[in-house]
Structure formats: C-alpha cells, structure tokens
Amino acid sequence: MAGFLAKRLLGGALVLLAIAFAVFFAARLAPGGPFDEERELPKDVRAALEARWHLHEPLPKQFAYFLGGLAKGDLGPSMRSLDWSVNEIVAASFPVSAALAALALAWAVPCGLWLGARAAVKPGGAADAAATGASLAGVALPSYVVAPVLVMVFALGLGALPPGGWGELRQVLLPAAALGLPVCAVVARLARAATRENLAKDYCRTARAKGLDERSVALNHALRNGLLPVLNYIGPATAAALTGSFAVEKVFAIPGLGGHFVNAALGRDFTLLVGVVLVYSALLVAVNIAVDVACAALDPRIREAL
C-alpha cells in the first residue's frame, strides 16, 4: 500500500508539471495579451509592462523563468492586480472556494446516496419519483439558473438568508445548496443504478433469505457494493464543485478562486491563470489518489491487484 501511494504521489507531481507546461504555452497561444486594453496603452507603457513579465522574450526562456520561480514556490506577480502576487491572491481566495466546495459536497454526496438507495428499493415509488425529480432538477437546471432563483425566493422574497457576500456561516448556506445540487443529482442517479444492479445479485438474495428487510439489504449490502462508480465520481464532483463554483460565486458575490480563474483566462492574466490551474490540479490529483485508496479499501479485489 505504501509503495502504491508513493507511486501515485510521484505520478501526481509529474501530472502537475505536465499541466503547468500545457497551460503556460496554451495561454500564450491564445490571441490577445494581458495588456490589450479597451483603452490602448501608450506604446512605451505597454512595452514596460511586457518587459516586467518577460513577455517580449522567446517562449522557452519565459518558461525557464517560470520554472525558476516555481522551484522557489513563487508564481510571480499578477498581471491584472498589479499590487499583488499570485501567491497572495490564491492564499486569500482558495480557503473561501475550498470551504464552499467542501460544504456543498458534504451535504450533496450523502444526500445523493441516500436518495439513490431509497429509490432503488421500490422503483416507481414515491422515493423513486423524488430522486428522479431531484436529479432532473439538478442536471437540467444549471447553477446559473438555480442560484438566482434561490436568491429571489429565500433571500429577497422570504428574507431568511443574506443574498450573498462572505463572512458568516449564514451567507454560505444558499451558495452551498446551489453548488451541491447537481452533484447530489448525479450521485443519486449513479447510486440508484448501482444499487439496483446489485439488488438482483445472489448475495442480496441470500441476505433476503436470511430475513433482512429490503431497506437494510439495499443500504447495507447493495449500496455498499455499488459504491465504486459513485466513488469514482467524487473526483469529477470535486472538480465540478471547484471550477463550477464560478457561476455560484458570481451570483452570490463570493470572493473565491472561481472568479479569479475565469477572469484570468478571459483577461489573459497568464501568471494568475497558471497559478489557479495548478492549485485546482493539485487538489484534483490529491482527491483522485484518495479515491483510489478508498476504492482499494472498499474492494478487496482491487486491493490485491495493487
């Protein structure tokens, strides 16, 4: 197991390097640079700004500068926020996004599992209808629709919760609801399919024969064995909760990483873009490793294969 973990961690580091390389060059291939402003900058000012980030030098040389900084853990100064470094911006906004995503996943995954398992017990029943309805809403209504509706109903209509901002737990509830809904929907859907698949298997029949009621069979046996696809979805779900938070952050005015990411990509803030993508990627790699470990823990066959 330790060897497996070491191998995965090394692999993860290589993946991050590959991503840094890809993003660095791809960003610079896109037309338009960080200093193409709505109001044209005077020529000498533009040249000075480009020189500060070595943009006038050949790409390989720029990449060397970048790697040099990276080795020291320095992602360089931001091209938009001239007074701040990328490290500082990420440090200020990452905890916000992480807290939001964590909270969203924390409710959405268990809720989805429960809904899915309940739905599988009695196909066509009330729970099944509820699960179908929820997954329908979660998938067909993207967060940029759900979020404003939540604001209109719960914040401005009922006045129950603040319509946005950041600082207290109350302000996180609505965005976490909006962000978690699509995750919950997919998890419910996967859990339902997997549980039903397993309910038809022999071991479940045995469990039933031993006198267990259908609910316990579903929750304790079928769902447990059907967790693999769901666990595999946790990686993408984290990605979705993090990168997908852009719309939610925008609607609720949350100072997170998602806004920085899209602004950096569309505004060609190369340094910030690489920084944000690396943070996302590092997190995703970590989650994927954790998922593999969890899979191994869950399924002895996979454990033996390691």
Add this chain to the structure above:
Amino acid sequence: MRPAALLCAILALLAALSVAWSVKPPPEGGLTVAFGEDPRTLDPAHATLVLEGRVLAALLEGLTVPDPATLEPRPGAAESWSVSEDGRTWTFRLRADGRWSDGRPVTAEDFRWSWLRVMGSPEAANWELLKPVRGAEEYRAKKTSADAVGLRAPDDRTFVVELAQPTPYFLSLTSLMTCLPVPRPAVEAHGRLWTRPGHFVSNGPFVLDEWTPGARLVAVRNPKYHGAVSVALPAITFLSVPPGPAQFNLYEGGIARWVADPPPDLVRDLAGRADLHAAPRLGVSFVRAAADHAPFDRNAVRRAFDAAVDRARVVKTKGAGELPWRRFVPPGLPGYRGPEPAAPDARLLLERAGYPGGRGFPRTRLLYPAQKEFAVLAQALQGIWQESLGVTVILDRVDRREWARRRRALDYELCLSSWIGDYQDPNTFLEIFVSDSANNQTGWADAEYDTLVRRATGERGETRMATLAAAEARLLAEGPAIPLYVPVTIEIWDPRLRGISENLMGIHPLAGVGWGR
C-alpha cells in the same frame, strides 16, 4: 458506507473551520459599498479605472477636489491658486494644516516629486494627462533632467506649474487620480509594496485599514486629515463585486448600501424608485468603421451605415435610459457647441456607392466583446442594418482581449466601441482620432482634421471651441466613427445617505458623504 461518511465529516469540519477563520464584520456605523471588482492597484501612477479613482480619492487629496454636483475644482490640498496672463503658469498655494497620516506636513515638494514620478514611471498608463506640463515628454524620454520640467516648489507651500501651451482644462486635471500626491518616504521604503495596509500613508479623509485582494478593502477615517471633523463616516468598506445582478441583490439584501454597476436593464423595471440614479455620462458609445480596407474605405459606405442607424430603436432595446446621439462629443461640456449633423438618405448613399438595395455588398463582420451589453447592442444593430440597407451583417463575438487586439490590428469591418472622457473638454474625445493617436484604430487619417485639433491646443476661449467644433464636423462628415448614444451611469444608493450627487463623470468625493436623519 463508513469511509464516505468519514470523508464527509472531515470535509464539513474543514468547511466550518475555514468559514470561521475568514473575515471580521465591517466596522460599526460605516458604509459598505459595491462599486465593482477590486482596484487593480492603489498606486495613482498606475491606476486607470473609475473604481480606482473613487478609492484613491478617499485616501489621497489632490490640489483641487471636484464639487460633488458640478465637478468644478474646489480647494483641496491647495487653498487657492492663480493663473498668469498668458494662461501658461499656474501657482498653487497649499494649505498650512495639510498633514499626511504619519504627521508629516503636505508640501509642494510632495506634489513635485509625485508628478515627476508619474512622468518618469515606465508603467504609468495615464502619464499623458501630464503632457501639457512643459518638458514632460522630454523628461519621460530622459532627454532632460527633472530641473528642466515646468514644476517648481519655491517654498513648502507654493507649487508652480508651467505649461507648454495654455491648456484651459488644466485645473480639472489637478483633481484626477493620476495627479494625486504619494507619500515619498513610504514609496521609497517599501517599493511596490507601499500600497499595502500598514505601509500606505494618506493625506485624504480616510486611511487604508484592510485590503484582501479580490474580496474587500476597508478605509477608516483619517484623524490627521485637515477636515477630519467634517468627515461623517467612520469607515467605508469597498466590496469586490463584479458588475451585474449580484450588486443589486446585495443592495436589496441590505449588505451594500450603495452600488455603482447593477444590470443596466434594471432601469426599465425599477423606474420611479427614488434610490435609483441614472445619469448621462461623459462618454459616447460608437461603432468604429475600418477605413483602411474595403468596403468601409469609402466615405459613402461609412456614411450610409451611419445614416441608417435608428438611434431611438437602439436605445429602446438597451433600455437603460441612454440618450440617442448623432455627434461624437457628448453634451454637457461648458462652452462647447457641436456641429449639427446632417441626415442624408442611407439607401441613396449606398446606391451611389454602387450597391443599390444592398445588392453586391460584401458580408460584413461586426466585431464586439463577449459581454451582455455589447451582445444586445450588436444584435439590435444587425437587425437595423439588415432591414434598412439590405446588407448581410455577421456578428463576430470574441473575448475582450481578442477584441482589443483585433481592433488594434484593424482586423474587422465594424467594431463596437465606447469612449469615456477623462476631463470636461471636447479635446478628450477629439484627440483620439488624430492620425498618430494610439486609440484611433480605424485606419482613418485626415490631414485637415489633424490640423484643426492641433491648432486648437494653441488657442483659447471661443476661438478654440469653434476650431474644435469644426474638427468634430469634419469627423462626422468623414464617418470613421458612427456615434450611437450617450451611456448612462446607473447607481443605487440608500436614500438616507447625504452628500452624494449625480454627475457626468461618476466622481464621488466621499469626505462629505454621511447618514442623514
């Protein structure tokens, strides 16, 4: 089930922890505003955005401070000023009780050093505003020393500025963010980091207390400010909120009490509300026509597209109360009377250009950035041109940076654009179309126009305004720019707030703002 439950528990714990860590509540009795995204910088030499101007005006005080309603220069760091007979030498008398927040007096040398810093800084985006000062360009090009620049500080309280030309709008420049003084010791001690809380030393009504990038910026009352007793607010919190619905929601939810960029189409739905303020802006929304290649290299084609635009319909689709406008210089500039634009028959013009009923006219791209306001405008214009001229207009939506790049490269036929004036004078609009201006970006170069604009810089009073009007007439007759409307600034502020006025530039000095009864 167990590992999943464990994972969730850990995640929830993390979430709760990091939320608890994050922020302290905004100061009691203060004002929370959402004017847009974070300032890019708080260094006056590098700042360019309206929002940056607002924050900086709270922290630093220029020689003059604009009147909240009329924008006329009022005494700021300078208590009085005079101008010489020839209009080239301005003498400012600084107030005796001006203090930086570290207790040092504000001196004429502070201004001289700060202005020289802007002229000399390679990254100072707006240094050209100081171009009227004698020797500025030579100093920036490192051809002369600082002593040769027309800035002198004969004593601590006297600041003398010598201009190369009599520049009628010079006084209004002295309140702009580019001309604000900076604290020399802090800048020299901390370099680029001088704008951080703790390093920032201010001479204005507020001092910088907190700045979390991308989140918020808090300024608290400056006890050392000469007018500190009349500053009504103990603190101002600037939330970083992108323009759009979120700003309005924060306002309605009582979190922000003043927002500067709610969705423009809200005006349609909120008409009649007392806290909604839609004021025409010193700016113009227009379409650039690429005059260096076919088909818009022909005057008749440009003018046909100009004449075909039904401004009233454009404005109705936009719906925020914009003012339909056929000239390039917006209204409201003191002493200026623009030319009367002609209204030729669009179809006739296009027919004379060889395209009767639009037949044979090449497919034309309309370039615009991927933002909702521009997309709405582009689709309205497409409808109008296709219906009235019988041509085919293709909507070419690209992201903001590519839009700017292609505009500069003249890789377009028609391009949605806008221009916001820096100061209250027609020159800030007309100078962008002289042939060597970096902002021309139409490929249109006209010797007669250049001569007129140049000539005006040496003139004064009515003669000058007449010359500028002649230049505008020339611009309209040539049609590289098709004006559409005068944009509006939409702001919503709490009716209990006092001391805020609508004005042309969206400039709001915050020293006089406070809660009323």
Add this chain to the structure above:
Amino acid sequence: MKLLAPMFLLAILAATVLVPAFSPYPPDRQDPHAALQGPSWSHWLGTDPFGRDLASRLAAGASVSLAVGFAGTVVALAIGLAVGAAAGWKGGWVDAVLMRIVDTLYGLPFVFVAILATVMFRSIPPDRNPLVLLLGGSETRAQLVLLFVVLGAVQWLTPARIVRAEVQALRSAGYVEACRALGGSSAQALRQHVLPNLAGPVLAYAALMVPTMMLEESFLSFIGLGARDPQASWGTLLADGADTLNPAQFRWWLVVFPAAALSLTLLSLQSFAEGLRRAKPGRNP
C-alpha cells in the same frame, strides 16, 4: 405511460420542423414594438428583449441543442469506453499511462480547452480551413462539428474512469476468470462478460450526459465558440433568461420554457435509457 418518453421526443422533433413552417415569425425577426411580452395568442410563448418570438427560437434552438447533445455524447462515450476498457483490462503500464493522461486532462479546465479550440479554428481562414472544406464549405456546419469534438474531447474523462473501475472489478470476478481459465481468449471474455455488464452504469451516465452537453454548449456560446448570435440553442436561451431574473420584474416565460424543454427532454431520455436497459439486461452469471 411507457410511450410518453418517445412520444415527447417525437413531439420535439416535430416541433423543430413544424414551427418554422407554420409560425408567422422567423426566429431572428426583431420587432421592437413587441419586446418582452408575456405569452399571448399572437406569441404563444412570449417574446425576448428584441421582440423575437420565443416559440420560434425554441424550435430553432432544438435542432442545435439535440445535435450537440447527442453527437457530443457519442464522441465522449466512444473515447471513454475505449480508454477506460483498455486501462481497466490491461492494467499495468497501459493503465498507468492512460490514467495519468486522464488526470492531466482533468486538471485542465474546460474553459481553457474551449478557448484554445476556438483559436485554432479561427486562426485559419474559412476558404483554407480543412474542417470547413471537409464539410462542403459551410462554416456554420463546421462550427457545429467543432462543438461536438470539443465537448466530446472534454467529457470522455468521467466515462473513462467509470468504465475503468467497473472493468477492474469485473476482471477479477469469478465468472470472468473462469471464462479465461476455460481457454477463452481475452477478447472473448471482454466481449461476452465485461462489456454487457458495463451497459448499466454507462447508460445511466449517458442519459445525464446529453443535457449536460446541451448546457455546456451554452457556456461555449458565451465565450464565442458555440451557437453564433443571433442563432439560438436551448442552453443560450436559458442562460439569457436567467440573466433577466430580478426581483422587480419576473419574466418567467424566458426561464420556464427553455428550462422545461431541457428538463422534459432529459426526463424522456432517462426513461428511454431505462427501457433500453430493461429490454437488454446485462448477462449476469
């Protein structure tokens, strides 16, 4: 009840044909005097800020959305199945390499890949662009195909992971090992025992993927790669509608109808997938 889903899909298809034929309003015709009207006899589903008829636009948007949704899903599933099955079945270095590629691509956000694809497509003028030439010189069609490719190329990662995990588990399942022990070739085991068992989870995921694709397309449209203004798709109609949401004036028709079109299509697809699965159950031992 069982026929409801296919009937609804058929109705949508019929609407894409019939509405343009019988509606007095072309989807792009602007009428400034009829802007932002609610549903009425003259405009059944209301109008947008330009005074365009929402019913016509929904019908026009259906063809774009359905094409993008299905074609994108097919592309994504094809890549995902191949990669996932190869990685899960072969294991070892094949698995390691393929999964590292998947991990790398996971880390590369979608916006990014999308912008890059636009750039590469746009940098070649249409008269020399191979994709345009391949599709008979139609730039619009080429753009649509590019959409399938971009969406598929981004979305195959999750199916690949799901398939890999399933195959991995099945590989060591008793009946698969038995098949091999009895002298069955690897390919035979894969085809007879593993692939049929994949149908359940893959179809479940695919049913959700189609509407996801439709929604992702709306995001692509936003950055200029998707359906071109003023062409509509359900995704762009929904996004535009969501943008008009404000507490002062609730123009529900701009949100409800596009959302209903999307969700009902999703519901139909889902029960369709369910039916497929029941008709052809996985061959459990």
